[in-house]
Amino acid sequence: MLKSTYIFFLSVFFLTSVAQAQTSFSGYVKDAFGKAIESATITVVGTNLSTSTDIDGFYKLKIDSKQNLKIEVTSVGYITQTILLKSNETYKDFQLKNDEHMLETVHVKGQTENQKKVNEIKRSGFNVSVVDMNRYANQTANVSQILRTAPGVTFREDGGLGSNFVFRINGLAAKIYIDGVPMDDFGSAMSLNNIPVNLVDRIEIYKGVVPAFLGSDALGGAVNIITKQRNRHFLDLSYSYGSFNTHQASLVGMYTNPKNKLSVRTNAFYNYSDNDYKMYTEEKYGIVFEKVVNNKFVPIDVVRRFNDRYYSSMAQVEIGLRDKSWADQFFVGLTYSGNNKQNQLGATINKPYGGDWRESAYIMPTLSYKKQNFIIDRLYADIYANYGFDITRNRDTAQYNYEWTGNPISNPNGQNRRKEIYNKQNTNSVLGRINLNYDFDESRNHSLNLNYNVSTNYRKTFDEIANNSTSGLPKNMVKHIAGLAWQSQWLDKRLVTNIAIKYYGIDTDQQVDQRKFGDNNELLSGAIITQSKYLGYKGYSLASRYRIFKDGGVKFSAERAYNMPEMIAIYGDDQNYVSNWDLKPERSDNLNTGFYYNTFFNENHFINLDVSGFYRLAKDYQNVRIVTQDERDKFQYYNIPGVKIYGGSFEFRYGYKDIITAALNGSYDRAIDNQKFTNETSQEVSLSYGYQIPNRPWTYGNLDLGFAQNDWFSKGSRTQFNWTTQYTKWFYLSDSHLGSLASKNYIPTQIVHSLLVSYSWNRNRYNISGEARNIFDERAYDNFRLQKPGRAFYVKFRISIL
Numbered sequence: 001m002l003k004s005t006y007i008f009f010l011s012v013f014f015l016t017s018v019a020q021a022q023t024s025f026s027g028y029v030k031d032a033f034g035k036a037i038e039s040a041t042i043t044v045v046g047t048n049l050s051t052s053t054d055i056d057g058f059y060k061l062k063i064d065s066k067q068n069l070k071i072e073v074t075s076v077g078y079i080t081q082t083i084l085l086k087s088n089e090t091y092k093d094f095q096l097k098n099d100e101h102m103l104e105t106v107h108v109k110g111q112t113e114n115q116k117k118v119n120e121i122k123r124s125g126f127n128v129s130v131v132d133m134n135r136y137a138n139q140t141a142n143v144s145q146i147l148r149t150a151p152g153v154t155f156r157e158d159g160g161l162g163s164n165f166v167f168r169i170n171g172l173a174a175k176i177y178i179d180g181v182p183m184d185d186f187g188s189a190m191s192l193n194n195i196p197v198n199l200v201d202r203i204e205i206y207k208g209v210v211p212a213f214l215g216s217d218a219l220g221g222a223v224n225i226i227t228k229q230r231n232r233h234f235l236d237l238s239y240s241y242g243s244f245n246t247h248q249a250s251l252v253g254m255y256t257n258p259k260n261k262l263s264v265r266t267n268a269f270y271n272y273s274d275n276d277y278k279m280y281t282e283e284k285y286g287i288v289f290e291k292v293v294n295n296k297f298v299p300i301d302v303v304r305r306f307n308d309r310y311y312s313s314m315a316q317v318e319i320g321l322r323d324k325s326w327a328d329q330f331f332v333g334l335t336y337s338g339n340n341k342q343n344q345l346g347a348t349i350n351k352p353y354g355g356d357w358r359e360s361a362y363i364m365p366t367l368s369y370k371k372q373n374f375i376i377d378r379l380y381a382d383i384y385a386n387y388g389f390d391i392t393r394n395r396d397t398a399q400y401n402y403e404w405t406g407n408p409i410s411n412p413n414g415q416n417r418r419k420e421i422y423n424k425q426n427t428n429s430v431l432g433r434i435n436l437n438y439d440f441d442e443s444r445n446h447s448l449n450l451n452y453n454v455s456t457n458y459r460k461t462f463d464e465i466a467n468n469s470t471s472g473l474p475k476n477m478v479k480h481i482a483g484l485a486w487q488s489q490w491l492d493k494r495l496v497t498n499i500a501i502k503y504y505g506i507d508t509d510q511q512v513d514q515r516k517f518g519d520n521n522e523l524l525s526g527a528i529i530t531q532s533k534y535l536g537y538k539g540y541s542l543a544s545r546y547r548i549f550k551d552g553g554v555k556f557s558a559e560r561a562y563n564m565p566e567m568i569a570i571y572g573d574d575q576n577y578v579s580n581w582d583l584k585p586e587r588s589d590n591l592n593t594g595f596y597y598n599t600f601f602n603e604n605h606f607i608n609l610d611v612s613g614f615y616r617l618a619k620d621y622q623n624v625r626i627v628t629q630d631e632r633d634k635f636q637y638y639n640i641p642g643v644k645i646y647g648g649s650f651e652f653r654y655g656y657k658d659i660i661t662a663a664l665n666g667s668y669d670r671a672i673d674n675q676k677f678t679n680e681t682s683q684e685v686s687l688s689y690g691y692q693i694p695n696r697p698w699t700y701g702n703l704d705l706g707f708a709q710n711d712w713f714s715k716g717s718r719t720q721f722n723w724t725t726q727y728t729k730w731f732y733l734s735d736s737h738l739g740s741l742a743s744k745n746y747i748p749t750q751i752v753h754s755l756l757v758s759y760s761w762n763r764n765r766y767n768i769s770g771e772a773r774n775i776f777d778e779r780a781y782d783n784f785r786l787q788k789p790g791r792a793f794y795v796k797f798r799i800s801i802l
Contacts, residue, residue, distance in 0.1 A: 025085070026060040026802075027092045028763070029053045029073060033606055034658025034708075035132070037096060040075035045082070054232060055201065056134070058802055091763065095658075098600055125487075125496045125543035127207045127555050127594055127612060129651075133200040138720075138758040138769040140240040140248065140794040143200060143225060144192040149702040149724070150205055151649035151665035152221075152612075155192070156783040160275035161246060162194055162310035162341055164576065164635075166624065166783060169207055170614050171645040171669040171696070172220030172588060173563045173622060179227055180214060180384070184566065185431045185455065187362030187390055189312040189337035194271045196250035198238050198798065201228045208592035208614060209543040209557040212483030212500045213382075213435045215453035219563045219588045219618070227267060228252050231322070235801040242771075242794030246273040261322045263331075272311040277789040278304050279349075282779060285748055287349065287787070289404045303404040305344055307354055312339035318366070326371070333366040346576060346633040347626040347784055354408060355398030356421075358575055364388040378442075382435040389428055394575045396421040422464040423471070423574050427567075431455045445493075449485040454478070457567050461574055473511040473528065475571045479564055480505035494547045502539040504562045506585065508532065508570060535585060537562045552597035555612075559590050563622065569637040578629055578636040584620040586639070591615045606655040613648035617674065623693065626784065642675035643693060659708055666701035688735055695747075695784060699729035717761040726752045733785050747781050767798040 029040040036057030043050040044063060053059045063069060069085045071092070078096035085092065129150065136146055144165070148155040156166040167174055176183040176192060183190055204224040210216040214224065228236070235253040240246075247270070254265040281289050281301050290297040320331030340359040344352050366386040374381035397420055400408035433453045440446040456478045463471040485500035509532035516524045541559035548554065563586040572579035594612035601607075621643035627636045647669030654662045671693040678684045692698070708720040727750070734745040753776055758769035770793070774780065777791040 028057045029094045045070040125545040131203040136197045140796045143195040158786040161273040169221035174220045175218035175222045177224045187337040189339040198250045209541045212485035215481045217564045238798040240796035243792035268315040270313045275308040279787045291403045306406045308344040329370040335364045348633045354402040356396040360392040362390040378439040380437040384433045392425040427459040445489045447487045451483045453481045475510040478507040498543040505536045506564045507534045551599040555594040557592045588618040608653040610651045616645040618643040644672045644674040661706040663704040716763040722756040
C-alpha cells in the first residue's frame with residue numbers, strides 16, 4: 001500500500017514537472033502602422049517548432065520554459081526579426097518593417113482564404129475599397145455609421161436607432177450583402193443601422209461595376225459585409241449604454257475541435273433605444289412643432305420624440321466541418337431575428353402617431369458548402385441555400401390623433417374615433433446560389449466565374465380586424481440573376497481586366513380584390529383578379545486596372561446594369577410605404593475612372609490617395625416621394641424617366657507608425673432631370689428638365705483624426721483618441737426650379753463633430769471606450785428634413801478572449 005502511494009505521488013510529480021516545463025508563448029505580429037500581418041511564420045530557431053499568425057496577427061506556440069530560446073519571425077515583404085526569448089516570458093509582440101528591396105509579389109500557395117480574397121480584391125480591376133472593421137471594434141457605432149464616412153456613400157435616415165433608411169453609392173441604388181448573401185434574406189432585424197461593428201471583420205465597398213460572384217442587380221455599387229470567422233477558438237463580448245436609454249450588446253465566437261475539425265460558430269446581438277431625443281422648431285427652415293390650445297394649434301420651441309422605442313435581436317448558430325477531403329467548409333445553421341419598432345412619424349413631422357408599431361419574428365435555416373479543387377483542379381465551388389419564414393404585425397391602437405406634447409387630441413364636433421388598424425404579414429422566402437470559379441493556371445492569369453442566384457418572396461397579408469375572407473391575397477416576387485465573368489492579367493500582371501455579361505429577370509404576380517359589396521354584404525360588382533408580369537434584361541460590364549508604377553495606377557470601368565425593384569417598392573409594407581405596381585426596373589449606363597497612389601517613405605510614414613470620377617445615364621430612376629393615404633403622410637417609390645448623374649470623390653490618408661492617423665474625403669454627385677419632354681409623344685418641354693433631383697445630398701465629406709499611444713498606463717495597454725467631422729452641404733427638399741433658398745424648401749448645411757476615447761489593456765483583452773457624438777448639438781436633418789438625434793454620450797465595455 002505504501003509503495004503504491006509512493007508511485008502515485010511520484011507519477012503526479014513527474015507529470016506536473018513535464019506540464020510546468022511546457023508553456024504557451026503567444027502574441028501579435030503587426031507592421032509599423034499597427035496593422036495585423038496574417039500568415040507570418042514564428043519559428044524556434046534550431047527546432048521544428050513553428051506556427052503562423054491568423055487574420056488578427058495572433059499566434060500561439062508551445063515551448064520549453066526552462067531555456068532561453070531564439071525566436072525568428074518572417075513574412076513576405078517584411079524584414080525578418082530575431083529575438084532571444086527570456087525564460088520567464090510568456091508573450092511577445094512583434095512589429096516588422098517593410099522590406100523596400102522586395103519586389104511586389106503574389107504568393108498563392110500557403111495563403112489563408114482571407115488573404116487570397118483581400119489580395120484578389122486589391123489586384124482586381126474593380127473600383128473597390130476595403131474597410132478594416134477591427135480598428136473600430138471599441139466604438140459604439142454600428143455598420144452604417146462607419147459606412148457613411150466612406151467617399152461616395154450616402155446613408156439617409158428618418159430618425160434614431162432602427163429607423164428607415166435609403167442607401168446609395170455615387171447617387172444610385174446599392175445592394176448590401178452579408179458574406180455574399182443579400183441582406184434582404186436575413187429578415188428586417190438585420191439592418192445596416194443595427195449590426196454591431198464587433199460582428200464584422202471587413203467591409204468591401206464596390207463603386208460602379210460589381211463582381212459577378214455577388215449576383216447583384218445593383219447600379220451604383222454594392223457593399224459586402226464579411227463577418228468574423230476564425231480557425232481557432234475565440235470569443236468577443238461587448239456591451240454599451242448611452243443617451244436616449246440606448247443599450248447595445250454583441251457576441252461572436254467560434255470553437256473548432258483540432259482532431260475532427262468539427263466547428264461551431266455563433267453571432268448574436270441585441271439593440272434597444274427609446275429614441276426620445278429632442279427636436280427644435282426652426283421657422284427659417286419651415287420646421288414648426290405645434291400643440292393645441294383652446295382648439296387652436298400654436299407653435300412650441302422644443303419637443304421630445306415619444307412612442308418611438310425600438311429593439312432588435314439576432315442569434316445565429318452554425319455547426320459544420322472544416323478541412324475535409326470532400327469540403328473545405330460545410331456548415332448548416334439556424335438564424336433567428338426579431339424586432340419591435342414603434343412608429344411615431346410617417347414621412348413628415350406634421351402628424352405624430354401615438355400607438356403605431358411594427359414587430360417581426362424571422363427564422364432561417366441555412367446550408368453552405370465551399371471547396372477548392374472541386375471535381376477538377378483549380379475549380380472553386382461556393383454553394384449556399386436558405387429558407388426563411390417571417391411573421392410581421394403592423395398595428396395602430398390609437399383612436400385619436402396626437403399633438404407634440406404627447407397628449408391625444410380629442411375629436412371635435414362628435415366625430416367618430418379613428419379606426420384601429422391591425423394586420424399580419426406572412427412571408428416565405430427561398431434563396432439559392434451557386435458560384436463556380438475556374439483558374440486556368442496556378443498564377444491565376446486567367447479565370448472564369450459563373451454565378452447564378454434565384455430568390456423568391458411570397459407574402460400574404462391578413463386583416464386581423466376586418467373579415468378575413470377579404471384578406472390573405474398573395475403577392476409574389478421571383479428574381480433571377482446570372483453572370484459569367486472572365487478575369488485576365490497581362491503585362492506581368494500590371495494590367496488586370498474583367499469582362500462580364502449578366503442576365504436579370506423578375507417575375508411578379510399578385511391578387512387584387514376589386515369586389516364591391518352592398519349594405520347587406522351582397523356582391524354588387526367586381527371580382528378578385530390576378531395581375532402578373534415578367535421582365536428580363538441583359539447587361540454587360542468591363543472593369544480594368546493598370547499599374548503605372550509600383551505604388552500607383554489607374555482604373556476604368558463601364559457597364560449597362562439594372563436595378564430590380566424590391567418587395568417594399570412594388571407592394572409596400574402596409575405601414576409607411578405605399579405600393580406601386582407599375583414601378584419599373586431602373587437601368588443605367590455607367591462610366592467610372594480613377595487614380596490611386598499608395599506608398600511608404602522613411603519606413604514610418606504612409607500615404608494613400610484615391611481620386612475617382614463617374615458619369616451615368618439612368619432610365620426609370622427610382623426615387624421616393626411623399627403621398628397622402630388615409631390622412632397620413634407616407635413614402636412611395638416612383639420612376640423618373642431620365643436622370644443624368646455625374647461627379648467624383650477623393651480620399652487622402654496619412655499614417656505615422658501606429659501613432660497618428662488622418663483621413664480626409666469629399667464627394668460630389670449631381671443628379672439632373674434628363675427627360676426633356678413630358679412624355680414620349682409630346683413635344684412639350686418638362687418643367688423639371690435640366691434641374692437637380694430634389695431631396696438628395698450632392699456635396700459631402702468627412703474628416704477623421706486619430707492619435708494613439710501604447711503602454712501609457714500599463715504594459716500591453718493602448719490609449720486612443722479619434723476626432724471625426726461630417727459635412728453635408730445644403731440641398732433642395734423639393735423641386736429646385738419651383739423655389740429658392742428663401743422659400744425654405746431646402747435642408748441646411750450641417751457640420752457634425754464627434755469624439756472617441758478608448759483604452760485597452762492586457763494586450764487588447766479588455767477594452768473600455770467613451771464616445772460623444774454631435775458634441776456641439778448641431779441641428780442635423782436628413783431624409784425629407786426629419787431631424788436626427790442631437791448631442792449624445794455612450795460608454796462601451798468589451799472583452800476579447802483568444
